[in-house]
Amino acid sequence: MDMVAKVHVSTHHLLPSSNVFRPSIVKVHGRRRVFVQPCRSFKSDDAEYVKVNKLVGAIRSAVWSCSKPSLRTENKLREAMEMLEERLFWLALYVGRYIITMMSTGVVMFVGFQLSGGDSQMNELIWYSWLGGIIIGTMIGSNLVLDEVARAGPRNVLITGRYNTLLIPSLFVITFLIIFWCSTRGLGKALAREFLLSGDRVIVTSRSPASVRLTIEELEENLKEAVNAATGSARLKLAHAKVVGMACDVSEPVDVKELGKFAADELGYIDIWVNNAGTNKGFRPLLEFTDNDIQEIVSTNLIGSILCTKEAIQIMKTQSEGGHVFNMDGAGSGGSSTPLTAVYGSTKCGLRQLQSSLLKECKRSKVGVHTASPGMVLTDLLLSGSTIQNRQMFNIICEHPETVARTLVPRMRVVKGSGRAINYLTPPRILIALVTAWLRRGRWFDDQGRALYAAEADRLRNWAESRTRFSFTDAMEMYTENTWVSVFSLSVVCAFIILSSTGST
Amino acid sequence: MAEMSVTTASLQSFPKSLLCSLSTRKFNSSFHPSAILSPISRFCLISKFNSFRFSAAVVKAASSPHANTKEPMLPPYDVLITGASKGIGYALAKEFLKAGDNVIICSRSDERVVSALDRLRVETGKQHVWIPMQGTKCDVREGDDVKTLVAFAKEKLQYIDIWQINNAGSNAYSFKPLAEASDEDLIQVVTTNTLGLMICCREAINLMQNQPRGGHIFNIDGAGSDGRPTPRFAAYGATKRSVVHLTKSLQAELEMQDVKNVLVHNLSPGMVTTDLLMSGANTKQAKFFINVLAEPADVVAEYLVPNIRSIPTNGSTKATYIRFLTGLKAYSQIFSRIAFGARRNRYVLED
Numbered sequence: 042m043d044m045v046a047k048v049h050v051s052t053h054h055l056l057p058s059s060n061v062f063r064p065s066i067v068k069v070h071g072r073r074r075v076f077v078q079p080c081r082s083f084k085s086d087d088a089e090y091v092k093v094n095k096l097v098g099a100i101r102s103a104v105w106s107c108s109k110p111s112l113r114t115e116n117k118l119r120e121a122m123e124m125l126e127e128r129l130f131w132l133a134l135y136v137g138r139y140i141i142t143m144m145s146t147g148v149v150m151f152v153g154f155q156l157s158g159g160d161s162q163m164n165e166l167i168w169y170s171w172l173g174g175i176i177i178g179t180m181i182g183s184n185l186v187l188d189e190v191a192r193a194g195p196r197n198v199l200i201t202g203r204y205n206t207l208l209i210p211s212l213f214v215i216t217f218l219i220i221f222w223c224s225t226r227g228l229g230k231a232l233a234r235e236f237l238l239s240g241d242r243v244i245v246t247s248r249s250p251a252s253v254r255l256t257i258e259e260l261e262e263n264l265k266e267a268v269n270a271a272t273g274s275a276r277l278k279l280a281h282a283k284v285v286g287m288a289c290d291v292s293e294p295v296d297v298k299e300l301g302k303f304a305a306d307e308l309g310y311i312d313i314w315v316n317n318a319g320t321n322k323g324f325r326p327l328l329e330f331t332d333n334d335i336q337e338i339v340s341t342n343l344i345g346s347i348l349c350t351k352e353a354i355q356i357m358k359t360q361s362e363g364g365h366v367f368n369m370d371g372a373g374s375g376g377s378s379t380p381l382t383a384v385y386g387s388t389k390c391g392l393r394q395l396q397s398s399l400l401k402e403c404k405r406s407k408v409g410v411h412t413a414s415p416g417m418v419l420t421d422l423l424l425s426g427s428t429i430q431n432r433q434m435f436n437i438i439c440e441h442p443e444t445v446a447r448t449l450v451p452r453m454r455v456v457k458g459s460g461r462a463i464n465y466l467t468p469p470r471i472l473i474a475l476v477t478a479w480l481r482r483g484r485w486f487d488d489q490g491r492a493l494y495a496a497e498a499d500r501l502r503n504w505a506e507s508r509t510r511f512s513f514t515d516a517m518e519m520y521t522e523n524t525w526v527s528v529f530s531l532s533v534v535c536a537f538i539i540l541s542s543t544g545s546t
Numbered sequence: 547m548a549e550m551s552v553t554t555a556s557l558q559s560f561p562k563s564l565l566c567s568l569s570t571r572k573f574n575s576s577f578h579p580s581a582i583l584s585p586i587s588r589f590c591l592i593s594k595f596n597s598f599r600f601s602a603a604v605v606k607a608a609s610s611p612h613a614n615t616k617e618p619m620l621p622p623y624d625v626l627i628t629g630a631s632k633g634i635g636y637a638l639a640k641e642f643l644k645a646g647d648n649v650i651i652c653s654r655s656d657e658r659v660v661s662a663l664d665r666l667r668v669e670t671g672k673q674h675v676w677i678p679m680q681g682t683k684c685d686v687r688e689g690d691d692v693k694t695l696v697a698f699a700k701e702k703l704q705y706i707d708i709w710q711i712n713n714a715g716s717n718a719y720s721f722k723p724l725a726e727a728s729d730e731d732l733i734q735v736v737t738t739n740t741l742g743l744m745i746c747c748r749e750a751i752n753l754m755q756n757q758p759r760g761g762h763i764f765n766i767d768g769a770g771s772d773g774r775p776t777p778r779f780a781a782y783g784a785t786k787r788s789v790v791h792l793t794k795s796l797q798a799e800l801e802m803q804d805v806k807n808v809l810v811h812n813l814s815p816g817m818v819t820t821d822l823l824m825s826g827a828n829t830k831q832a833k834f835f836i837n838v839l840a841e842p843a844d845v846v847a848e849y850l851v852p853n854i855r856s857i858p859t860n861g862s863t864k865a866t867y868i869r870f871l872t873g874l875k876a877y878s879q880i881f882s883r884i885a886f887g888a889r890r891n892r893y894v895l896e897d
Contacts, residue, residue: 326799354725383795390791399724401775
C-alpha cells in the first residue's frame with residue numbers, strides 16, 4: 042500500500058473569540074484519505090452528532106494503532122494521538138463554553154432565589170425567566186446560523202481602500218480609558234480574502250494600480266489553493282468566487298463614479314460595499330501636520346467615505362434586493378478625544394454621525410447602512426515607533442487582521458436590516474482579554490519586544506488548514522453571546538419585579 | 547449582536563472629563579514599579595508608558611518662549627472672525643464692534659467682505675474693523691491664505707485674542723438626501739467645514755501659544771454636533787460632529803503639551819435664521835422647528851458676545867461650551883408652542 046502522506050500540522054492558532062487555542066488540524070492526503078476537518082456547515086444537532094462520531098472514531102483509531110503491532114509505527118501513533126488530543130480538546134472547549142454560559146445564568150438565578158427569599162411564586166418566575174432567556178438566546182443564535190446556511194449563495198462585494206493605513210479604535214476598558222491605535226495595512230486585504238474564500242465575488246480598489254494588481258494576484262493565488270484543498274460542496278461553493286479590482290482615488294468623484302460603473306459591469310449586482318479607505322499621517326500634535334497631510338486625511342476619510350457611500354446607495358437603490366454599505370470605525374468614533382491624531386479622530390467621529398443620518402434617510406429603502414469596527418489589528422504600522430511597553434499591551438488586545446476578518450466577515454455576510462454595528466471587540470471579548478491578560482503575555486512579543494509571530498505568508502498557510510467557512514465555533518459563539526444577553530436582561534426584569542414586590546409587602 | 551454593540555457604544559461614551567483628568571495626571575505622576583499587583587493594574591501602568599512615548603514628541607511644541615509667562619488679557623480685545631460676511635458671523639462682528647473690540651473679518655468672496663466691512667462701519671459707527679488687504683479673498687481651505695491672514699492680523703493688531711472660526715456657513719444651500727446631492731456640493735461642504743476649520747485651528751494655536759496674552763479659539767458647532775442624526779443634510783452634520791470632536795481632541799492635546807495660554811472652546815449658536823437654515827424650510831417638520839426654535843442672528847449674537855468676552859475678562863482657563871439654545875430652553879419653547887400655539891408662523895408660514 043502506497044502511503045503518500047503529506048502532513049500539515051499547524052501548531053499555533055488562536056481563536057478569534059477568546060484566548061483558547063484553536064486545535065490544529067491534521068490533513069493527510071494520499072491513498073488513504075484520513076480527512077479530518079472541522080465541520081463545514083452547522084446544523085444544530087447534526088453537527089454535534091457528527092463530532093461525537095468523529096471523536097469515537099479518533100479514539101478507536103488511536104486504540105487500534107496502539108494495540109495492533111503491525112501498525113505501531115512511531116509516526117502513525119503520534120498522528121493518531123494528535124488527532125485524539127485535538128478531538129478531546131474540541132469537545133472540552135464546547136463543554137467548557139456551555140458550562141460557562143450555564144454557570145453565569147446559574148449565578149443570576151441563585152441571586153434571584155436569594156432575593157426572593159423562598160417565595161415559591163417568585164422562584165417560579167425566576168425559573169421561567171431563565172428558561173425564556175435560554176430559549177430566546179438559542180433562537181437568536183440559531184436564526185443567525187440558519188440564515189448563513191440558507192443564504193449560502195455568493196455575494197458580490199466591493200471593498201475600497203485595500204491599503205487603508207490606520208484604524209485607531211479607542212475603547213473603554215473597564216478600568217481605564219486607554220487610547221489604542223492600530224494600523225490595519227492589510228485589513229482590507231484580509232477582509233477581501235475572507236469574502237473570497239466564502240465564495241463571494243470581490244472587487245478591491247486602492248489608489249495605486251500596482252498595488253491593486255499585486256493584491257489581485259495574491260488573492261487569486263489564495264483562492265486557487267483553497268479550491269485545490271476543498272472537496273465536494275466546498276469546492277462547488279468556491280466555483281463562483283473571483284476577484285477583480287481597479288485603481289480608484291475615493292476622494293475623486295470621477296473615480297468613484299467609474300468604480301460604480303466598473304462594479305456594475307463586472308458583477309451586475311452589489312450586495313456589500315465596504316468603505317475601508319482611511320488614512321492617518323502619524324501621531325503628532327496638530328501644529329506639526331502640514332496642509333497636505335490634513336487635506337489628505339480629510340479627503341480620504343471623510344470625503345472618500347461620503348462619496349463612496351453616496352455612490353453605493355445610488356446603485357443599491359436601483360437593485361431589487363437592495364444592499365449593504367459598511368463604514369469602518371476608527372479611533373474617535375465613540376466620541377472620545379483623540380489627542381495627537383486629532384484630524385483622524387474627528388473625521389471618524391463625523392462618520393459615525395453620518396451613519397446615523399443615513400440610517401434615517403435610508404429608512405424606507407432596502408439599503409442597509411452599517412458600521413464595522415475591527416478593534417486593534419496587529420500590523421507593521423502599529424509597530425513602527427511602538428515601545429516595548431506598548432508591545433506588552435498589544436499582546437493582550439491585538440489580533441492579526443486575518444483573525445479579525447474571520448470574525449467580521451461571516452457577520453457582514455448575513456447582516457440584515459440597517460444600522461447594525463459589527464464589532465470585533467465586544468464586551469465579552471474585552472473581558473476575556475483582561476481576565477486572561479496574564480496568559481497572553483508572550484503572545485505576539487517577548488520581553489524584549491521582539492515579534493514572535495509568523496510573517497503573513499506563513500500565517501496564511503497555517504490558516505488555510507485551520508480555516509472553516511462558518512465553523513461550529515462561530516455558531517457557538519453567536520449562541521452564547523445572545524444567550525448571555527437575553528439571560529441577563531431577563532434576570533434584570535425578574536430582579537426588578539422581586540425587588541418591587543418585596544418593597545411593597 | 548445588536549444588543550452587544552449598544553453596550554460597546556455606551557462604554558465608549560464615558561464622561562470625557564474623566565479622561566482628560568486622567569491623561570494629565572499620567573504625566574505628573576511618578577512611576578512606581580511596585581505597583582504591579584494584578585493584571586488590571588499592570589494594564590494601567592502600560593497606559594502610563596503609553597503616554598510617555600507621546601511626551602517626547604510633545605515637549606518641543608510646548609517649549610515656546612511665552613508658554614508660561616502669562617499677561618492678563620485686557621479689553622479691547624482683538625478679534626478675528628472668519629466667514630463674517632453674512633449670517634451669524636456678521637452679527638457677531640457687529641456685536642464685538644459695539645463692545646469696542648478690534649475686529650478683523652474675512653470671507654471667501656471679496657465683494658461680500660468689502661460690502662460687509664462698509665455695512666459694519668456704517669451700522670456701528672466704529673472704524674476699528676479691517677479686512678485683510680482689500681481685494682484679496684481669504685479661503686480658509688488654503689493654508690497660504692490663512693497664513694497671510696495671520697500675518698496681516700499680527701501686523702495690524704499685534705495680537706489675536708479671540709479667533710472665531712465661524713465657517714459654519716457651508717451646506718451648499720441644498721437640503722436633500724445624500725444619494726441625490728451633487729459631488730461638488732459634498733466636497734465643498736466637507737472641505738470648508740472640516741478642512742478649513744482644521745487649518746484655521748492649527749494656525750491659531752501656532753500664533754497664540756507664542757503670544758504672552760495667550761488666546762481663545764471658538765469653534766462654531768451646528769446641527770448634528772451632538773451626534774444626533776441630520777437627515778437631508780448628512781454631510782453637514784458629519785462635518786459639524788467632527789468639529790466638536792476636533793475641539794475635544796485639541797483640548798486634550800494642549801493639556802498634554804502643557805500649553806496653558808491657548809484655549810479651544812465650542813460655541814453653539816443654536817438655530818439662526820440665516821439663508822443657510824431658511825433654504826431648508828421646505829418640509830412641515832422643518833418649518834415647525836424653525837418657527838419654534840430659531841432666532842435671528844442679532845439676538846443670538848447679543849447673547850453670545852458678552853459670554854465670549856467674559857471668558858478673557860475673568861481670566862478663566864477652562865474650556866467652555868457656550869450654548870445659546872440649551873436643552874431646557876428648546877423644550878420649553880416646544881412645549882409653549884404645542885400648549886399655547888406660541889411662535890406659530892413666526893418666520894415661515896406653516897400649513
